[in-house]
Amino acid sequence: MTAVDAPRTRVAPPRRGLVGTLASTDHKALGAGLFATAFAFFLAAGVLALLMRFELARPHLQLLTLHGYDELFTLHGSTMFYLFATPIALAAGVYLVPLQIGAARLRWARLALAAWWMTIGGGLTMWLGFLTEQGAADVGWYAYWPLSDMPSSPSVGTDYWIVGVLLAAAAAIALAACVLATIVTERAPGMTMLRLPVFCWTMVVSCLMVLTAFPALIVAMGLLLAQRQWGGVYSGSAGAFDYQHLFWFFGHPVVYVVFFPFLGAVAEAIATFSGRRWFGYKPFVVSLLLFAALSMSVWGHHMFTTSAVENRYFSLTSTALLVPAGVEYFDALATMWRGRIRLATPMLFALGFLVLFAIGGTTGIWVASPPLDYHVTDSYFVVAHFHYTLFGGSVMGLFTAIYLWWPKVTGTLLSERLGRWHFWLTMIGMNLTFFPLFFLGWDGMPRRVADYAPGTSWSTLNALSSAGSALLAASVLVFLWNVRRSWRRRAPAGPDPWGGQTLEWATDSPPPRENFTGALPAVRSFAPLQDLREAAEASA
């Protein structure tokens, strides 16, 4: 087995400490910083969700005003999408892609650094609205026009929100460009496109989607800002539909942008903890490209009830998503089939991802059917569906990634016992929070309301959901405790505690500034370390 020289980078001596990290061009510091920023926004948006769920636990208004509730669901959704899920998915790429492709650096690291600061600035600007006299934006994360125009939402907080979204979207585009450029230009010798690790392929399709879909958001928000300042941009029902087309051309793909990277993490975890390489690599790659292309052409299903789109086309493309999704599920199950499965915490979260996303995906097929969508549109059924895809998909995938790569990033181990507590609390809490919402929605409870009539089954279902949200909060506390414990005890992880299959496990934990100090293993497939392992077993 031949090896190739590690990529070399001549650098100034690294500056230690927080100040150096804040301006570091090292992709690892950048990725970790962006990840921490996004996770902080996740916690903040989670607090907003808790406040909403406490308000809804009983009929009538307890904690919040009607307007206050509007502000909370706006900032909750916006923060989750623009400031948490998208940045954290890209942060995973910034940190891991160079390591997985055997590169020493991130391409255009300065652009990524500026983008990190734009994300921070955009987030603070978005939340700045809470400090204004009329409060934060109250227009939902989609800001439908004309409800987001001056007469309906005169608060300056809405303007701040638009500016924040513009900054976050621009930052996402910059970060995606950096990750994609790294994959195109910095791959190690032997690392052809069809030898890219599975996670890298999920980053390729995510970045393609960011580069093609997010400009539509920038146009929509730029025009909305102009409309609010000077008017004359959108008018009449055509204006409302134009805005929705622009927004949802971004708004649906973003769901996959924040899903694919974590699908990649789950695939890496399943392969690693099954002791087998990922099954059906090439069909998986094709299915990812098909999945991404289809998801760029389903935006109209958010507009079924407007009569302004060709429902048959968008129903067809939305239902067709089942095909690539099915390929990916089949690959996951086939990888585990006859594998030596180890139920470590990353694997538990990966399995949880498969179960929960299956519920989110199948209910997605329901709402892809216009007659069913007419019944449940704007109801809690839709809220339940997208939380099963976003929480069940992205957040379970995120925790898979965290538990899988924590030893690599920090050089220390997380507690398996606390990890299991975290997993089970999350699973129970997540289902308790979101499953009752299916029944609420089917029974007609509209979303985005702070109050409902007492004396119906809605009270019990809402109380159950709110209890589940408290469990979810507890699960996050367990995770934070686990992180704190890991930092204090610093149990050394070693370079490859799990028996990983990709190049990042061939270097120290945490990796040095240049990523690889010795020779890189030869890259003959998408799982070079598994190749070495199998060769050693064959020779023994």
Next chain:
Amino acid sequence: MSGRPGVAFLVWAALLGLLAAVLWAVFAELDRLSVLMPAFAVALTAALALGGWRAARRAAARAFAPQADPDTSWPAVLAGISLVLVLLGLEVGTFLIFIGGGLFVAAAGGLAREWRAERRAR
């Protein structure tokens, strides 16, 4: 697709083009955005594909050559913050646009110095 990243881009562009064609030809959906947006996506990805091929060829020669990267880049941080100030200035007031613009010029100067130093170090 094995060694050329451009092929992945083209597969993606072709799939998008196919979906746009189905929308236009089979369903006669002529809404301008429904057609223009996928077309835009196809054009952009095709351009990226071509750029990717060229960049990959150039990079193949230099990727494993020694590189001189600065460990920190304060001008890049300043550029990010200045863009935040400029956009925030649209709402807060013109003064902030000027401050942000000034900072951006300073950041651009700093970045130019960094790039020059990098070129010399190679």
